[in-house]
Structure formats: structure tokens, C-alpha cells
Amino acid sequence: MTNTFNYGSSHLTIGLCLDIAGGKVKGVIDAAAAGMITASWREVEKIVHAQHPVYGINTGFGPLCDTRISEADTSLLQSNLLKSHSVGVGNPIPQEIAKLMMICKVQALAQGFSGIALATLQRIIWHIDKDIIPIVPEKGSVGASGDLAPLAHLFLPLLGLGEVYENGERLPAAKVLAAHGLQPLVLGPKEGLALINGTQFILAFALKAVQRLDDALNRADLIGALSLEGLMGSARPFDERLHRLRPYKGTKLVAKRLHTLLKDSGICNSHVNCDRVQDPYSLRCMPQVHGASRNAWLHLKELTEIELNSVTDNPIVFNADDTISGGNFHGQPLAMVLDYATIAAAELGNIADRRCYLMSEGRYGLPKLLTSNAGLHSGLMIPQYTTAALVTENKTLCFPASADSVPTSLGQEDHVSMGSISGRKLNQVIDNLEYIQAIELLYAAQAIDFRRPLKSTPVVEACHALVREHVPHIDDDRIFADDINALHKIITDGSLLATANHTATAHQINLKDDEFGIY
Known part of the structure; x- marks a missing residue:
């Protein structure tokens, strides 16, 4: 077993994922994956500038998918998404589960079909490596459209919001970032959606x-x-x-x-x-x-x-002219x-x-x-x-x-898995x-x-x-x-x-x- 795993480029096994969470293996993004991630990010920028409607990039979400968003507001749209979808309730999930969620999310996004910035993935890896784990409530996901609520809570700290565990202590994320000399991120087009769309809560x-x-x-x-x-x-x-x-x-x-x-x-x-x-x-x-x-x-x-x-x-970005809402x-x-x-x-x-x-x-x-x-x-x-x-x-x-x-999102999401x-x-x-x-x-x-x-x-x-x-x-x-x-x-x-x-x-x-x- 190697001591390093390449997110997005290598096949991740269950044992390796648990070893990354346990600090036995370090997950990194190699040059090949970084190239794919950056290329996808640039394709999203082309979509924004071309003003061709693509779900979640320059449109609203769920039943608001027909509402167009101006180029100037595409970044604000993504941060609003994380805040509005943070509706989880109940006790926090175990820290190991939240850490596994982050590892799974990086593996999915690092394959280069999601239009996320490399810097955003590097910040998530920083959380994993430093064992600074976001607090995620256990209830609120219906297991379709992704595990929206838990993933929104998971990534609030990227914006300097929410709370994290550090050395067993529950602290405001903004305070922890400042203590480490880090600024909150400003999400670009598609990034918020890429972060909360997916099955990583179920998967963890x-x-x-x-x-x-x-x-x-x-x-x-x-x-x-x-x-x-x-x-x-x-x-x-x-x-x-x-x-x-x-x-x-x-x-x-x-x-x-x-x-x-x-x-x-x-x-x-x-x-x-x-x-x-x-x-x-x-x-x-x-x-x-x-x-x-x-x-x-x-x-x-x-x-x-x-x-x-x-x-x-969702949507999957193959290139600026080829995106699929699936x-x-x-x-x-x-x-x-x-x-x-x-x-x-x-x-x-x-x-x-x-x-x-x-x-x-x-x-x-x-x-x-x-x-x-x-x-x-x-x-x-x-x-x-x-x-x-x-x-x-x-x-x-x-x-x-x-x-x-139970149908959600005004019937747009009319069949959900409840897999969470x-x-x-x-x-x-x-x-x-x-x-x-x-x-x-x-x-x-x-x-x-x-x-x-x-x-x-x-x-x-x-x-x-x-x-x-x-x-x-x-x-x-x-x-x-x-x-x-x-x-x-x-x-x-x-x-x-x-x-x-x-x-x-x-x-x-x-x-x-x-x-x-x-x-």
C-alpha cells in the first residue's frame, strides 16, 4: 500500500478511504487530475460568458430552474445555495463520517466533470489533513438531488460559516480559519451546486x-x-x-x-x-x-x-457546449x-x-x-x-x-431515495x-x-x-x-x-x- 493516494486519477477502495480518514494515507491531487479540474472550471467560465442557460450555473435551482441569473450574480447564487440549503436538524454525525464525506466528495469532483476550482478542492483537502471537521446535523436529507442539507452544512466552513471540530473542541469556522491565517473562499459559478449535489452522506x-x-x-x-x-x-x-x-x-x-x-x-x-x-x-x-x-x-x-x-x-460538464442534466x-x-x-x-x-x-x-x-x-x-x-x-x-x-x-421541490423532485x-x-x-x-x-x-x-x-x-x-x-x-x-x-x-x-x-x-x- 502506498502512503499517497491521487484523488481523481486513482481507484479509491473502501480500505484506502478509511485509511485516509485515519491519517494512514495522504490524499493529494496530481498534475493529471489538476489539469482535468482546471479544464472543467474553464468550460464553466465559457458558459457564464456565453450566457447560454445551463442549470445551476446561470439559472435558479429546483423549481426555479427556469429563472435566469445574471452573469454578475452567478457567484452570489452559489454562496446563497449553501446557506439556504443548510437546514439539517438533530445531533451532529460522528466526526469520522463527516471526514469520509469530504474524502468522497474530493474523489468525485477531482475527476474533472464538475466545474469546480482547484483551490476549492485544495481547501477541502486542508480540512481533511488538519483534521478540522465540519459539524453536520444527522437529519434532513431525502437522498436525491444529492444529500443537499448535510453537504451544505459540510461546506459552510469554506465560506467562513458554520462550526467545526478542532482538537475535540466545537468552534466557529470563521475563528478557526482566522487562527490558521486563512480567508473564507468566494465560490465561483457552479461550485456551490457541485459541492452539495451528490451522495456523499449516504456513501460515508x-x-x-x-x-x-x-x-x-x-x-x-x-x-x-x-x-x-x-x-x-x-x-x-x-x-x-x-x-x-x-x-x-x-x-x-x-x-x-x-x-x-x-x-x-x-x-x-x-x-x-x-x-x-x-x-x-x-x-x-x-x-x-x-x-x-x-x-x-x-x-x-x-x-x-x-x-x-x-x-x-449535476449537471455534468463535458465541455461548454455539452452539459447534461441527469x-x-x-x-x-x-x-x-x-x-x-x-x-x-x-x-x-x-x-x-x-x-x-x-x-x-x-x-x-x-x-x-x-x-x-x-x-x-x-x-x-x-x-x-x-x-x-x-x-x-x-x-x-x-x-x-x-x-x-415523498415528493419535494414543488414536485420537480418527485421521486427521492431516502437513502440517508x-x-x-x-x-x-x-x-x-x-x-x-x-x-x-x-x-x-x-x-x-x-x-x-x-x-x-x-x-x-x-x-x-x-x-x-x-x-x-x-x-x-x-x-x-x-x-x-x-x-x-x-x-x-x-x-x-x-x-x-x-x-x-x-x-x-x-x-x-x-x-x-x-x-
Whole structure:
């Protein structure tokens, strides 16, 4: 991986975009992209001087598209656009999401079809490099005509308006610019429209969801393996021969991973000849269920990367005599797949909750509620209530926002995607899923304790040991919220997956598949 990425000239992957946001890679505009940007900018100047009507350059916006704007007012038109469209409400989006929005916007505009000034893109890159992040409200976009309201807020600081975060402090943008010796920009013709037309709000949430859901999928297999060991389930349903007969990519990968995670397990080998014919679905159907969610993730990744390298502006400027007012700003391509991925994430929680319930029932040699002192102590009775609540909350979030459309702009924009809601909902579901997985990990580790002195495989044992570093074995009732939060931390800070991957590498165990990567 190089330490520099060329905006507009090179292909941007999801992993690279996240690395730019994390400061691991620096995004720059090379000479080739700068030439394209400047050439497009000059074509817009020709349009202005020729006074040929082109939407958003010398006309009003939306239903005002037939209103002509004088050459003298074309710059004022653009700054008015950012101010009038800054109508977002609600809490600020996470700083990382706002930073991803800027990175995505530069990649789209640097391809040279938007008529924006090179200096404007350089100022946005300055914000990215200095980690001076605009404050963007979370609600107000309908996901067509671009993510107008959030993008307007995102770029108010270019005009010295709005607020930014600097070193964790919320400050007026004008004050921060002055402190760095910078003046607000004066936008030229088309620039304001180029800045707010596009899907970068939807896209930033999609980018983050691809990363988070990838981690959740990897954890689902890992924690599922721990649960299977705790329940003394069979690894035979993960036989490669079975999945060659129904060869979905996700299913084959999950079966292969589970087979690898459980190969030569002492716990599995201890009951090879038992009289249990087959396990409940939540154990033996992990390849089919987790795999279906992986297929959805793969589709989300594919479309997100296409969008990441697309031009989503309007109108598109090929040259002064060739501009097209189209619909590349419409968020439907991402909105639908985000809704699909939301169901996929929710299903990982559904099946995890069923495994928690299964481990609490007192079957397969485990004590009821995973405690030796049931009665005086409730044991792990109530954490499953929390998974049930979170699963149901996720179900309510699965209504597809993309199935709805409310006309806007006096009917000029008569079909919208609502993809901004799809992106936010998916990340809410993943928030809940991370807690569900923490609770399943609590149950699984406790169940494995009752299988001692039998041992599982190196990866499973390493993960169990990590759990026990943070949460001791449960003998008596205690405040289980503390345990859940401790396990949630090792899930969200990457410790659990890092432990699994480090152990796998040390034992020459391959748990990865390049097709399911993000670089």
C-alpha cells in the first residue's frame, strides 16, 4: 500500500478511504487530475460568458430552474445555495463520517466533470489533513438531488460559516480559519451546486457500515464457534462437500471458517459417537444464515466501491457546449442495498439470540441458566432479555427507507431515495448487534467453562482466555451489565478479532478470503 493516494486519477477502495480518514494515507491531487479540474472550471467560465442557460450555473435551482441569473450574480447564487440549503436538524454525525464525506466528495469532483476550482478542492483537502471537521446535523436529507442539507452544512466552513471540530473542541469556522491565517473562499459559478449535489452522506455511512459489518460477520463465525463448543454441537454440517452442492459464496466461506476454527477440537472429538442426531438450526445452519448475510455484505461492498469512484454531480460538464442534466445524484442504487444489508445485520443478531436462549435452557449437559446455583441465583437468565429487546428493536429498523418516497421541490423532485435514512439505520442496527454479540460471548465463555478439562482449538481457546481476562467465571449473581460492557469493549476496539487473527497466524491457520476484503 502506498502512503499517497491521487484523488481523481486513482481507484479509491473502501480500505484506502478509511485509511485516509485515519491519517494512514495522504490524499493529494496530481498534475493529471489538476489539469482535468482546471479544464472543467474553464468550460464553466465559457458558459457564464456565453450566457447560454445551463442549470445551476446561470439559472435558479429546483423549481426555479427556469429563472435566469445574471452573469454578475452567478457567484452570489452559489454562496446563497449553501446557506439556504443548510437546514439539517438533530445531533451532529460522528466526526469520522463527516471526514469520509469530504474524502468522497474530493474523489468525485477531482475527476474533472464538475466545474469546480482547484483551490476549492485544495481547501477541502486542508480540512481533511488538519483534521478540522465540519459539524453536520444527522437529519434532513431525502437522498436525491444529492444529500443537499448535510453537504451544505459540510461546506459552510469554506465560506467562513458554520462550526467545526478542532482538537475535540466545537468552534466557529470563521475563528478557526482566522487562527490558521486563512480567508473564507468566494465560490465561483457552479461550485456551490457541485459541492452539495451528490451522495456523499449516504456513501460515508455505507463505507463505515461495510467496515463494521465485515467485523461483525467475522465475529459471528468466531463467537458462533465458541457457542457450538459450549453446547457440544457437531462440526459435520460444515463439511466442504455439503456446501459444494449449494455453492453460495458466503455460505462456502462461513462453512470453511467454522471447519477451520473447530478442526481437531478436543471438545468436538469427545462426542463424535454420541447419540445426538442433529443440532438446532442456530448451530448447524450458521453457514446458511451467516453466509446469506455475507452475500448481502459482498453486494454492499461492490456497490459502495462503484459509488466511491463515481461522479454524482449535476449537471455534468463535458465541455461548454455539452452539459447534461441527469440523475447521477439519485441515491437509490445505495439506498436499496443498504436496506438489504440492514436485514443481513439484523439476522446475525436474531440467530445469536437463539444461541443464547439455547445455552440457557439446561440442555446438552449444561446447567439451567448456566449457573450451578439456580434458584438463589438467577444466573444468565436476564441478559437474554436484552438480546430479545435488541433483536426486536432491530426488526423495527428493518423497514426499507428506500421503499418510500415523498415528493419535494414543488414536485420537480418527485421521486427521492431516502437513502440517508437507510445508511443511518444500518449503523444503528450494527450498534445493537455489537451488544448482542457481547452477550452471546458472555454465554459461550460460561458454557465452555462447564466442558473443562476438555479443550477446544487454539483460536477458540485464545478467545476464551481473552474473555476471562476481562470477565471472570460466573458463580454468583452480580451486575451483569458490567460484564456485557467489558465484552462490548473488546468487540468494538478490535481486541477479539485481533486475538483470533494473531493466534491463527501463529498456528498457520488461514481464516481470510481476499474476495471478502475491503482493500
